[in-house]
Amino acid sequence: MTDKTLSVSISGLSGIQTVTVSESHDASTAMATINCHGNTKDVGDALDITLGYVGNTGHVFSGYVKKVEKSTPDGLWTISAYDDLIRACDFFIVGPGPNEPFTYRNISAENLIGTVLGMAGLGNFDFDPTYFTFGIENDVEVNLVSSYDYARMISDIIAYGLWCDRTGVIKLKNRKPYPMDGTSQQPGDYPDTPIATITDPIIMSETYGWNEHDLRNKIVVYGEGEISASASKATSLDPLTGTYRQILPAGFFKAAVLASPLIDNASMAQDAAKYNLHMLNKLTYEIPIVVEGNPILEARYTVNVVTTKGGFSGEFYIYQLEHIWGSGGYTTSMVLRM
Amino acid sequence: MAWTFDNIRLFVQKLNDTDVQTIARLNPIGGGTTLHFFGWEDTITKVGCMIVGLDDRDAIRSRTRDESFYTFSGPWGEWGDYAIKQAVFELANVTCQTLRPDLDENSPVFNLDLELYHDYP
Numbered sequence: 001m002t003d004k005t006l007s008v009s010i011s012g013l014s015g016i017q018t019v020t021v022s023e024s025h026d027a028s029t030a031m032a033t034i035n036c037h038g039n040t041k042d043v044g045d046a047l048d049i050t051l052g053y054v055g056n057t058g059h060v061f062s063g064y065v066k067k068v069e070k071s072t073p074d075g076l077w078t079i080s081a082y083d084d085l086i087r088a089c090d091f092f093i094v095g096p097g098p099n100e101p102f103t104y105r106n107i108s109a110e111n112l113i114g115t116v117l118g119m120a121g122l123g124n125f126d127f128d129p130t131y132f133t134f135g136i137e138n139d140v141e142v143n144l145v146s147s148y149d150y151a152r153m154i155s156d157i158i159a160y161g162l163w164c165d166r167t168g169v170i171k172l173k174n175r176k177p178y179p180m181d182g183t184s185q186q187p188g189d190y191p192d193t194p195i196a197t198i199t200d201p202i203i204m205s206e207t208y209g210w211n212e213h214d215l216r217n218k219i220v221v222y223g224e225g226e227i228s229a230s231a232s233k234a235t236s237l238d239p240l241t242g243t244y245r246q247i248l249p250a251g252f253f254k255a256a257v258l259a260s261p262l263i264d265n266a267s268m269a270q271d272a273a274k275y276n277l278h279m280l281n282k283l284t285y286e287i288p289i290v291v292e293g294n295p296i297l298e299a300r301y302t303v304n305v306v307t308t309k310g311g312f313s314g315e316f317y318i319y320q321l322e323h324i325w326g327s328g329g330y331t332t333s334m335v336l337r338m
Numbered sequence: 339m340a341w342t343f344d345n346i347r348l349f350v351q352k353l354n355d356t357d358v359q360t361i362a363r364l365n366p367i368g369g370g371t372t373l374h375f376f377g378w379e380d381t382i383t384k385v386g387c388m389i390v391g392l393d394d395r396d397a398i399r400s401r402t403r404d405e406s407f408y409t410f411s412g413p414w415g416e417w418g419d420y421a422i423k424q425a426v427f428e429l430a431n432v433t434c435q436t437l438r439p440d441l442d443e444n445s446p447v448f449n450l451d452l453e454l455y456h457d458y459p
Contacts, residue, residue, distance in 0.1 A: 003373040053374075200368025292364055292372060309367045329362030329374035 004053040006330055011048065014038030017076065018326035019051055021061045023299035025177045025319045028089050028148055029082040029164065030299075032061045035326075039077040041065050047081045051295060051325050058295025060323055062168045084122060085164040088148035091120035101143030105135040109158050110172055112140060113151040117170060120147040126165075127172040128188040132158045132271070137264040138224055157260060159275040160188070163300065176279050177214075178239060178337055179302045179315045184278060192302040194315055196294060199306050204290040204331060206310045212236075216280035218253040219273045223263030231273035237282040239338045240314070247283055256280060285338040287316060293330030297321060305336065314338060339415070341387065344408035346397050348450070349388040349437055356382045383410075383420065385452040388430065390438040391445045398425050398450065407457040420454035 008016050015037030023030045032049055041047065042065065049061040064087075067080040093116065095101045104112060109132040114125055134140045134154075142150060155162040161175030174180075174188030182191035218232035232253055235244040248254060258276065263269050287305070297303070299321040306313045316336035324331050341348040360376040389395060401408060407419040432447040 003375070005375040006377075201366050203367050204364060205367070292366065307368075327360050327362065327376045329364050329376070331364070 004056075004330075006052075006325065007054045007057050008049070008051040008325060009057070010034060010036075010050075012040040012045070013077075013079065019049060019323070020325070021049060021323040023321045025161070025175075025300055025317075028152070029085045030061060030063065030166075031083075032063065032079075032081045034079045034081075035076050036079070037075060037077070039068065039070075039079065041068065041079055043068055047079070051323065052293070052330070056295075059166055060295050060298075062166055063164075083164040083166075084124070084168050085148060085162075085170060087122060088117050088120040088151060089146060091147040093119055093142055093145055093147055093150065095143040098144065101141035103135075103139040103141055105139055106133060107135050107140060108133050109154050109160075113154050113162065113172055116142060116147045116150045122170055124169050125172070126169050128160075128174060130158050130160060130172070131187050132268060134262050134268075135264070136268075138261075140262060153260065154262070157258060157263065157272050159272070159279045161300065166298065175300055177319055178282070178284075178317050186275060186278070192315065192317075194304040195298065195301045196296055197304040197306060198289070198291055200309050202292040202294075203307060203310070204292065206287055206289040206307065208285075208287050208310055208312050210283055210285045212247055212254075212283060214280065214284050215247065215282060216254050216256040216277070217248060218255040219277045219280065220255055220257045221263060221269045221273045221276075222257065222259040223265075223269045224261045227263060227266055227269050229266065229269035229273045231270075231277040233277065233281055239282055240285060285312075285316075286319075287312070287336040288334070289336055290331050290333045293323060293325065293332045295323065297323075297332050297334065303336065339411065339413050341412045343398070343410050343420075343452070344401065346394050347389065347438065348385070349390075350385060350412070351388065352386040354384050356384070358382075380458055381456050382423075383417075383452075383454040383456065385410075385450075385454065387450050387452065388437065389448050389450050390435055391441050395427060395446075395448055398422070398452075399427075410454065419457040421457065422452060423455050424451075424453040426451040 013036045018035045020033045045065045050057050050059045052058050063081045063083040065081045069078040109130040110127040164170050179192050182189050220230045222228050236247040299318045302315050302317050316338050319337040320335040322333045341350040358379040362374040364372045402422045402425050407421050410417040410420045428449040430447040430449050434443045435447050
């Protein structure tokens with residue numbers, strides 16, 4: 001491999017010692033922590049991080065400073081920042097009164113999410129159509145809940161992903177926590193294109209395993225009043241072979257329950273059950289892996305892994321990711337999933 | 339020109355500079371080591387010398403507590419401005435000193451090890 005000289009650029013900070021940027025499929029926001037000797041940033045300031053190597057850097061974070069600390073005697077500043085969705089996490093929706101919620105009728109999932117995120121001052125959206133409409137039979141009521149929690153509840157019902165990308169754009173996509181091939185016949189299911197190829201000469205360590213921790217082969221949905229639906233399957237998908245096989249003991253069902261008064265018609269309940277069963281009824285192949293740092297690597301994308309030492313290969317989804325930059329070198333630590 | 343630290347006379351026996359570059363070694367599972375260059379440390383200068391008299395000992399000692407840089411000079415001119423990171427005094431087994439004729443013959447002589455940090459602009 002070629003030797004490299006590390007490079008980092010964060011406006012307002014100098015003498016940067018370490019940078020850590022964390023992203024996760026399941027996390028509400030990306031998070032960055034910087035240790036440095038010189039700081040002009042204050043809480044609430046915008047913060048952008050570009051790092052990598054001299055001649056090969058990439059923008060890995062965009063967000064806001066939430067915490068500033070200075071430690072003595074080492075004189076190090078610690079700056080903590082989160083992406084734009086932190087505003088939705090921090091914004092608590094309060095109607096005119098405790099019994100006077102904001103109400104909506106015949107509103108699509110994407111418009112409802114856009115509305116509650118808009119209350120938090122967010123407006124830079126890239127939403128896919130969901131074809132879910134809420135408030136058909138009853139008003140949708142929103143009150144006394146955080147903007148993010150409400151938006152996330154909606155996205156969970158429809159089995160979509162909700163996150164803020166590195167440019168500050170908030171996305172609502174049919175983003176499943178595994179490589180997608182466009183064959184599910186669900187809206188927004190587009191085949192992934194791997195953003196990088198991971199090979200032995202850049203892998204520092206890896207662990208290969210599979211588990212049924214997140215497997216759910218039965219989904220039960222409870223909606224408003226008597227509305228309910230369920231979906232189940234005795235066999236589960238093995239993504240390595242692309243076929244269904246008996247993974248849990250025969251006759252045994254691990255169930256997940258979705259309960260929300262927002263589900264106010266049987267068709268929506270059935271779709272929610274079907275979508276979530278498709279997402280969850282599968283074996284998870286999981287690879288914690290550490291590679292030489294590469295700023296192009298980003299959670300919620302896929303990579304091709306070709307490793308003779310590890311004994312596995314294929315397209316994997318970046319479920320979690322951490323860029324770790326400092327005197328110990330630049331590495332990217334990931335949890336890959338298939 | 340004699341060795342001095344902020345005009346305090348030093349009888350330098352040895353002087354060494356230490357320069358360190360910060361390099362991470364990454365060892366992938368398939369292939370050789372990759373080096374990641376992170377930066378470097380400023381020079382650390384260590385001086386082994388002798389000083390004479392309690393006044394000079396106290397003068398050096400006081401400069402370990404004032405968070406300031408002082409000029410270190412030698413036969414080849416100014417070495418630069420340095421702060422004292424550490425000063426270790428050892429009383430030498432000397433009963434009649436002639437290093438400093440301007441001081442009493444029975445003035446104490448100290449072996450002094452200085453660790454100095456350079457003030458780079």
